[in-house]
Amino acid sequence: MAYELWYWPDIPGRGEFVRLAMEAMGLDYDDCARRMGAEALIADLAARRGRTPFAAPYLASEGLVVAQVPNILMFLGERHGIVPSGMRDRLWLNQIQLTITDIVAEVHAVHHPIATGDYYEDQRAEAIRAATQFRDERLPKFLDWFDAAIRDTPGDWLIDHHWTYADTSLFQLVAGLRYMFPQRMATLEPDYPAIIRLHDAVAALPGVRAYLRSDRRLPFNEDGIFRHYLELDAA
Amino acid sequence: MAYELWYWPDIPGRGEFVRLAMEAMGLDYDDCARRMGAEALIADLAARRGRTPFAAPYLASEGLVVAQVPNILMFLGERHGIVPSGMRDRLWLNQIQLTITDIVAEVHAVHHPIATGDYYEDQRAEAIRAATQFRDERLPKFLDWFDAAIRDTPGDWLIDHHWTYADTSLFQLVAGLRYMFPQRMATLEPDYPAIIRLHDAVAALPGVRAYLRSDRRLPFNEDGIFRHYLELDAA
Incomplete structure (x- = not known):
């Protein structure tokens, strides 16, 4: 499955903690604002309705939107089995x-x-x-x-x-x-x-x-x- | 089951987010440093070995020690069934x-x-x-x-x-x-x-x-x- 990652395109920032985990896991993702620019991120965030992120980075996949770095990483880790089960x-x-x-x-x-x-x-x-x-x-x-x-x-x-x-x-x-x-x-x-x-x-x-x-x-x-x-x- | 809560005894601080959830859930807990003083908290933290908290508050129960407020709350919420399952x-x-x-x-x-x-x-x-x-x-x-x-x-x-x-x-x-x-x-x-x-x-x-x-x-x-x-x- 492909993920959409939304983060500011010109800095590693908090987004980099997500990128690194996804790269290490070999996941396919679209780094949307890198491709479309910061304006696209601002527009995407403004257009979202219901349970919107407070701030980037956030990850979108199949209608699910997850924000806050430790939360995104917990989600990815559990979904792709790289975290311990206990x-x-x-x-x-x-x-x-x-x-x-x-x-x-x-x-x-x-x-x-x-x-x-x-x-x-x-x-x-x-x-x-x-x-x-x-x-x-x-x-x-x-x-x-x-x-x-x-x-x-x-x-x-x-x-x-x-x-x-x-x-x-x-x-x-x-x-x-x-x-x-x-x-x-x-x-x-x-x-x-x-x-x-x-x-x-x-x-x-x-x-x-x-x-x-x-x-x-x-x-x-x-x-x-x-x-x-x-x-x-x-x- | 009883929990040991460790936090600075003279301020609400970050410990209060844990206390309020436990009180709302009706859980039995020992607010250890309120009873024994800040010196007891310092001594307890210094004496712990292996997977020690970076800082108070932390919760101890049956050999398990959990720190970081969002982590403590997630643990309590899941264990006592007050969080949604989806x-x-x-x-x-x-x-x-x-x-x-x-x-x-x-x-x-x-x-x-x-x-x-x-x-x-x-x-x-x-x-x-x-x-x-x-x-x-x-x-x-x-x-x-x-x-x-x-x-x-x-x-x-x-x-x-x-x-x-x-x-x-x-x-x-x-x-x-x-x-x-x-x-x-x-x-x-x-x-x-x-x-x-x-x-x-x-x-x-x-x-x-x-x-x-x-x-x-x-x-x-x-x-x-x-x-x-x-x-x-x-x-």
Whole structure:
């Protein structure tokens, strides 16, 4: 079956967590706004009636519309059998994904501490202050937790011996953090070998490897969640 | 069966979304840190091994530990049969809860725009700027969406003719917003009769009504998520 994915066409953003999981799973999808432009996304969202998404990304398939990244991933994972079937593992997987969602929101808040609707340049001084606490306290706290999560189970993945969407999401988080905080990540990475091993293993999954080499993979840029501003990074 | 709920004892905070659902469901639970203090929570979290929560609240029951509010609520709802059984409804319910999670995070960021670990007084000027955009743009956008979500289904609840944890969570959101932004909410509420009707219907649920009158219900205060600072509110 084919899916319609709707997300802003010029940034990896939150949509990338969905794209990566679908590519790893080998699913066929139409990245609609990449093909038709941001105006098409705005028009599609405005035209929907009944149980509409609050925001992109959302996935449409056979009359079903699913929004919110952890919800989309749970849906895809269950439908295509890449998540564990036991209740404990399903809850743990969702818990990991929600924690990734939390740090992603915090990363965005670093460069937009005052107002999501205003320009970075209008909140640059505040972002510099926000980045300090994020780099020094929040980032290691999250990395500690993800590292322990990997080491708590047998195998190199977050859950047992097979990758799930939490692994592809953690890959994207690491890639984004390296883009946004290259100096800080260079300092921290030696402390987290399990996370880096997992990142590399995701990049080597056949579907992901092909995707990363394709023009479907959008580069990070300064309109997305992970933005490289020199003044926000430090070792 | 009895549950152990672990959350900070002096604030409603994120724990309140769990408490309200459990009270509405008539579940027996031990609010451990209310009984034993914050030190007991810190000690409990530090002593856990394997698949530990990133942060409170978390629920422990029969060796299972579940963290992240939308995850805890999904677990309780499924286990006790108060969520719809169809896939579409389950995904929609989770989507609503994740959107409530998003606005709750934005509310917290209003009074802590720079650093969650610093005092409000050290980021007061920035909070005043953040509050303006939240009150004028983000808050109506979220309320529009919740209002449409209620009106999209038959009945006065978020899903069909029975309350779920999304309803008790929306109740708490409205209560918190009224506490934090009394002037702004007085201006906006007439535009959202469906939300107010749902709030009142949740307050009238037998389990919730009894809870709200008990000393188990913690008042909002200036250490929690919803804080009343005069300078952050305006009509």
